[in-house]
Amino acid sequence: SSSSSSRVGRDRGLSQVKHVIAVSSCKGGVGKSTIAVNLAYSLSKLNHRVGIYDADIFGPSLPTMISPKDTIIRKDQQNMLLPLRYEGVDCMSFGFVKTGAAGSHPHTGLAAMRGPMVTQVVHELLTFTKWGDLDYLVIDMPPGTSDIHLTLCQNIQIQAAVVVTTPQKLSFVDVIKGIQMFDTMNVPTIAVVENMSKIICNKCGEETYPFGPGYRQSIVQQFGIQQVYQLPIVPLISSRSDCGDPVVLDQSPQSQPIRDVFDLMAK
Numbered sequence: 648s649s650s651s652s653s654r655v656g657r658d659r660g661l662s663q664v665k666h667v668i669a670v671s672s673c674k675g676g677v678g679k680s681t682i683a684v685n686l687a688y689s690l691s692k693l694n695h696r697v698g699i700y701d702a703d704i705f706g707p708s709l710p711t712m713i714s715p716k717d718t719i720i721r722k723d724q725q726n727m728l729l730p731l732r733y734e735g736v737d738c739m740s741f742g743f744v745k746t747g748a749a750g751s752h753p754h755t756g757l758a759a760m761r762g763p764m765v766t767q768v769v770h771e772l773l774t775f776t777k778w779g780d781l782d783y784l785v786i787d788m789p790p791g792t793s794d795i796h797l798t799l800c801q802n803i804q805i806q807a808a809v810v811v812t813t814p815q816k817l818s819f820v821d822v823i824k825g826i827q828m829f830d831t832m833n834v835p836t837i838a839v840v841e842n843m844s845k846i847i848c849n850k851c852g853e854e855t856y857p858f859g860p861g862y863r864q865s866i867v868q869q870f871g872i873q874q875v876y877q878l879p880i881v882p883l884i885s886s887r888s889d890c891g892d893p894v895v896l897d898q899s900p901q902s903q904p905i906r907d908v909f910d911l912m913a914k
């Protein structure tokens with residue numbers, strides 16, 4: 648909501664980014680990074696120019712989930728950091744930025760930092776990265792509703808949030824927390840993803856809902872969020888992530904139902 652001229656100054660590397668989407672979850676391990684990365688690649692497959700910023704400073708997962716040939720972060724003449732490109736998407740993560748190397752905090756390194764400094768470093772790596780001309784920058788937020796979220800929402804223009812959860816009752820409380828946090832920052836939550844919602848037997852096709860049916864109706868009714876997606880537990884999703892190749896880039900028939908969910912999301 649700041650004026651466009653001050654934005655260019657403060658946002659540096661983000662000045663040509665059209666839309667910033669924050670993917671967030673209250674807890675770790677629910678699949679936030681998986682959703683962020685696959686959403687980014689689905690947008691890219693629709694011919695958008697896309698970047699991914701892995702904002703999780705202590706548990707970066709992007710280096711595991713993609714496998715660029717060159718993993719050395721370089722600087723341009725203006726001392727801006729150049730993202731690593733993998734399969735057409737520009738990627739930046741603390742996992743690529745080693746302590747003492749380009750981009751790490753000059754005084755502290757990454758290991759021992761107090762909260763406000765962590766927040767500042769997360770903001771700096773984002774804005775000192777030369778993202779260039781992007782249609783979408785997907786930010787894989789750290790888990791929780793921390794100061795980092797507030798600072799990023801205050802300092803850069805985030806157009807939309809995607810909240811990721813698993814479909815238990817306890818997680819629904821988290822969804823509400825997430826939506827409300829973004830609400831207070833005037834960032835609309837446009838989609839909720841209930842991840843690991845069901846298991847489909849690969850022999851008989853029987854569907855099991857390990858965490859219950861989920862909260863799609865409540866999310867639609869209470870918050871008016873029309874886009875609620877359910878993603879099943881599929882071993883292919885995690886095996887592809889583990890070998891550095893997001894599942895939506897897989898062309899096999901087994902990944903088709905997963906690709907369909909992400910395609911819907913991206914559109």
Ligand code: ADP
Nearest residue numbers: 675676677678679680681879880881884885888
């Ligand atoms: P978070 O970012 O919320 O911490 P991740 O995206 O890292 O979670 O996911 C945690 C683990 O679960 C990873 O190993 C990932 O590959 C796996 N995973 C996530 N979603 C699914 C799914 N729908 N089916 C199978 N494995 C999944």
